[in-house]
Amino acid sequence: MLLEKPADPSLMRTLTSLPTAGTLAKSRNPSSSKSPATTARGWSAERTKGWADPSEIGVSWAERLGAQRMTRMQNGKNRFMSHLLEALSTRSARCRNDTRNPGVEGELGKDADRLLRGSPPRTLEIPMRIASLILFVLMLGDLSSLTAQSLARDPEIVAALKRIDAGRIEKDIRKLVSFGTRHALSSQDDPDRGVGAAGSWIKSELEKAAAASEGRMTVSFDPFDPRDFAGRDRERVDGMGVHEIRNVIAKLEGSEPDRVIIVSGHYDSRCGQRWDVTSDAPGANDDGSGTAVVMELARALAPVKTRASIWFACVTAEEEGLWGSSHLAKFCDENDIVVEAMITNDIVGGAKDKNGFSEDHVLRVFSEGRPQARPDSHPRRKRQARWPSESDSPSRELARHTARMMELYTPDFRPRLIFRLDRYLRGGDHRPFTLLGYPGIRLTEPKENYLQQHQDVRKEKGVQYGDLPDEVDFAYVARVARANAASLLGAARAPRPPRGVRLLAALTNESTLFWKKTDDPSVKGYRLLMRRTTEPRWSRRQDLALVDEVTVPESKDDWLFALQAVDAEGRASLPTFALPGRRRR
Ligand SMILES: [Zn+2]
Numbered sequence: 001m002l003l004e005k006p007a008d009p010s011l012m013r014t015l016t017s018l019p020t021a022g023t024l025a026k027s028r029n030p031s032s033s034k035s036p037a038t039t040a041r042g043w044s045a046e047r048t049k050g051w052a053d054p055s056e057i058g059v060s061w062a063e064r065l066g067a068q069r070m071t072r073m074q075n076g077k078n079r080f081m082s083h084l085l086e087a088l089s090t091r092s093a094r095c096r097n098d099t100r101n102p103g104v105e106g107e108l109g110k111d112a113d114r115l116l117r118g119s120p121p122r123t124l125e126i127p128m129r130i131a132s133l134i135l136f137v138l139m140l141g142d143l144s145s146l147t148a149q150s151l152a153r154d155p156e157i158v159a160a161l162k163r164i165d166a167g168r169i170e171k172d173i174r175k176l177v178s179f180g181t182r183h184a185l186s187s188q189d190d191p192d193r194g195v196g197a198a199g200s201w202i203k204s205e206l207e208k209a210a211a212a213s214e215g216r217m218t219v220s221f222d223p224f225d226p227r228d229f230a231g232r233d234r235e236r237v238d239g240m241g242v243h244e245i246r247n248v249i250a251k252l253e254g255s256e257p258d259r260v261i262i263v264s265g266h267y268d269s270r271c272g273q274r275w276d277v278t279s280d281a282p283g284a285n286d287d288g289s290g291t292a293v294v295m296e297l298a299r300a301l302a303p304v305k306t307r308a309s310i311w312f313a314c315v316t317a318e319e320e321g322l323w324g325s326s327h328l329a330k331f332c333d334e335n336d337i338v339v340e341a342m343i344t345n346d347i348v349g350g351a352k353d354k355n356g357f358s359e360d361h362v363l364r365v366f367s368e369g370r371p372q373a374r375p376d377s378h379p380r381r382k383r384q385a386r387w388p389s390e391s392d393s394p395s396r397e398l399a400r401h402t403a404r405m406m407e408l409y410t411p412d413f414r415p416r417l418i419f420r421l422d423r424y425l426r427g428g429d430h431r432p433f434t435l436l437g438y439p440g441i442r443l444t445e446p447k448e449n450y451l452q453q454h455q456d457v458r459k460e461k462g463v464q465y466g467d468l469p470d471e472v473d474f475a476y477v478a479r480v481a482r483a484n485a486a487s488l489l490g491a492a493r494a495p496r497p498p499r500g501v502r503l504l505a506a507l508t509n510e511s512t513l514f515w516k517k518t519d520d521p522s523v524k525g526y527r528l529l530m531r532r533t534t535e536p537r538w539s540r541r542q543d544l545a546l547v548d549e550v551t552v553p554e555s556k557d558d559w560l561f562a563l564q565a566v567d568a569e570g571r572a573s574l575p576t577f578a579l580p581g582r583r584r585r
Pocket residue numbers: 266286287318346347
């Protein structure tokens with residue numbers, strides 16, 4: 001608590017005896033002065049502070065302000081509070097010296113309790129009542145100190161973002177283009193031209209990046225038989241004689257290696273004809289840009305200590321039908337790997353559309369809402385299909401997290417959340433993951449240029465076709481890499497998401513959430529997120545102590561809830577959406 005010490009210690013005792021937001025909400029704690037009125041009063045006081053109207057104040061509001069401005073506000077608030085405390089303590093001392101009014105300290109304490117219960121104080125005069133009420137509201141804010149900390153940026157993440165270099169990204173993209181074609185079924189063994197040479201070069205670059213990881217990053221090929229994923233093209237692929245192609249993956253091991261976060265770009269490319277393996281297919285934007293993002297991320301993040309492992313995946317054969325990422329997703333599923341997040345970067349070169357327009361400070365973030373399931377869908381996806389909200393799924397939560405991290409770490413580069421799996425009529429490498437019930441999102445530039453994508457390199461009537469590097473905005477690609485770094489590290493350096501988060505299935509006007517309390521000693525509390533059913537993003541939050549239950553005096557018909565685990569430094573996990581549940585026995 002960032003309070004200056006008041007003159008009167010007894011007053012300080014009274015003030016600090018006010019429950020924190022956490023104990024206010026903790027209904028299982030018998031020692032808290034809990035009554036429905038208490039909780040309701042505490043909550044509405046919190047609302048007065050500004051959580052009520054997300055258009056005025058809320059998560060995104062606070063984050064737009066940025067950590068520094070928030071700190072300034074916090075300091076201002078503390079100064080205001082110390083003035084109030086001073087006024088109160090002077091008043092208190094005066095009352096104490098007043099022989100006609102003995103025992104005022106006790107009365108003051110009772111008044112604080114009465115305030116909490118929602119009753120007006122008996123002994124305080126009107127100005128004092130107003131002052132106390134304001135003070136109480138401010139106290140709630142300051143006592144939930146995680147809120148202030150949560151707005152601070154993690155210096156390790158800030159440093160990693162600074163290491164991302166547009167010049168290196170440009171070199172990588174130009175080098176990728178220099179392999180002529182990177183068609184997934186082009187030459188596998190030509191040392192200079194084709195996807196084989198490109199894959200080997202990527203591996204050597206990732207190995208250089210691994211040198212900064214103190215042995216935590218390992219780099220390998222991830223080979224597979226393309227015929228296994230070719231479906232109705234199996235015969236054709238068999239006839240083309242390429243029976244092994246490979247993803248290239250750098251794995252940065254975290255201190256909790258059973259948690260995995262994946263970032264990808266596809267390093268294969270194509271020209272106008274899908275099965276043309278010899279013509280030039282520069283693929284500078286699609287997806288040299290995404291590949292360069294992944295490579296630069298491996299370099300920038302290699303020195304960073306994380307809890308979750310991060311896999312930097314340059315996958316192949318996206319253009320033939322997402323084969324490389326399908327192989328990777330299948331590997332994760334078959335090996336029971338907990339993929340907490342999967343982010344694919346595809347066409348992130350910051351192109352101008354054919355009219356010359358670009359939006360170079362916007363990144364589109366695609367995410368699927370509540371998925372639809374078929375009888376043969378993966379069980380995880382089937383469970384998600386029953387979630388009681390159209391706009392909630394693990395992928396959607398990951399998209400919201402990414403937007404939030406961008407607002408915190410790359411305030412000049414704005415997320416544009418797109419609530420659909422992918423672009424119209426198109427697919428991407430996050431899809432195989434979402435089909436297996438893993439959270440997956442796609443990042444793409446706002447203005448695509450279709451004269452460049454999937455085109456033979458040529459000039460027609462003065463118009464240049466083909467995916468050439470000169471059309472790429474390398475500074476934009478670097479911004480995309482920073483957005484990735486913020487999202488990846490924001491999740492990977494935070495605790496594991498809470499488990500077993502349930503919203504008590506009971507027909508009441510309040511909402512009780514309970515969950516499995518973590519045994520992770522680094523977790524110091526939880527954060528409740530709320531939004532109205534029509535809101536796209538979490539608009540309110542409430543920091544809680546290390547409890548396993550909270551009752552909110554709001555109807556679960558009208559609100560949606562999620563929970564984050566928060567560590568001592570204020571790093572918050574990916575949110576876990578609260579599903580209906582019955583209380584444990
Ligand atoms: Zn692509």
